[in-house]
Amino acid sequence: MRKRITIMNSPVDVLTMRQTIDLISDSIRDRKPIQHIVVNAAKLVLMQEDKELYQSVVKSDIINADGMAVVWAAEILGKPLPERVAGVDLMQELVILASEKKYKIFFFGGVEEVVCEVVRKYKSVFGEEIIAGYRNGYFKKNQEANIAAQIAESKADILFVGISSPTKEIFLNTYKDKLKVPFIMGVGGSFDVLAGKVKRAPKWMQKSGLEWFFRFLQEPGRMWKRYLFTNSLFIYYVLKEKFKSLFAIKRSN
Template sequence: MDMENNSEKVYIYDIPFSKWGMKDTVDYLTQSIKERKPHQVVTANPIIVMESKHNDTYKKAVQQADLVVPDGTGIVWAADYIGHPVKERVGGFDLMHELLSIGEQYEWKVYLLGAEDEVVKEAAHNMSKQFPSLRIVGVRDGYFTESEDAEVIADIQKVQPDLLFVARSVNTQEPWIAKYKQQLQVPLMMGVGGSFDVIAGKLKRAPKLFIQLRLEWFYRLLQQPTRYKRMLALPKFVMQVRKDKKKLQQANL
């Protein structure tokens, strides 16, 4: 599989989404990890796309990623709407678990960076129980400043993880990985948003019915009503895609 092949991508507002399903995505990343090539993966949803439309620094960070997967039913809908469908939604939480499951077979080393201190530690504890052969070699909360970046990077370099999962805010997650990708030299680096909160048990994963009805975003909003401002990006995204249908189709010729 070759991610450089444009027929394997669909461009939505200049963001190159992979058309692969979960299996092909996992196979590609497993091979990349084995080859120890630094890879940044972005699990992008409509909120991320809308953020990139008015934030050039953020947009460049996403565009420079080695793989952008369609995490969000809105992206799956948009790709289908403009006539360039993706195989399926590749949810970031599910992708992380697929990689952890494979990582257990190979005893990969994992570093968890982000969220609150007690949350990331509890996530690491629960992850170790679920995947006992994984080696969690580092844990650090996400509340550090730019002046502390060098210290964080040095800590990651020291333990040489195979997988680095970063759970920070939208504006700091992908740009931080992109900025330090070459220094970090981790085979797989991926932003995972609120996944540590779910693994730690602080938040519940949406029930299957909500997932099947493509309402996972709504279930999360019920748990975190303060996210409503961010969620306003969803209807804006749909309206924008409808308005720009021909332009988006042209960009994929």
């Protein structure tokens, strides 16, 4: 039985990268559809107010900790996680898996030039046979059903959705049964990283939990408010949960 913990009322799976890949590989092989999602500090904060996003996340089949902040929070709360499973790293591993197993991938998200560049790069390394199809991530509400049909018709084995939260989670939760894809994964801004539009932090910053700061340095005008408020709220919620737990223990003694 897979172990799960709860942080800020959200379930998080206690899984390593390798265990996550094995679960996904088994699912695709057995044609048992599953949806994967990652949570970071910002998403956990958004989930406290956005109930539709909350329901979309908790209904997912695999929920990994994407940010080091979530791993640290789990440790503080006495619910340790084995490691961070970053969405962009998992995506890269699954593309390699797809190449080895002859699976096809549909890429959905980003602006047109970004998703085209991601597809071009993967074609150049793994060949055209890995691509089931692709589409940019800009659409109107009345186009959603047609997009879901397009993905289903592609007969993809894997779907990567590079759209921001909560749009990504809500779309997937609404249409996942109609997509007919064995494995579905929201990858956030990973397309921008893979296309070279956004630089990823050095490894030491990733391990130190400073990836958010590297991102801020690239776009300070757009990111400062997000990180100031969400990071502060995340710390508040984690400490609140910690003190509530300590109070409950004290009362029980």
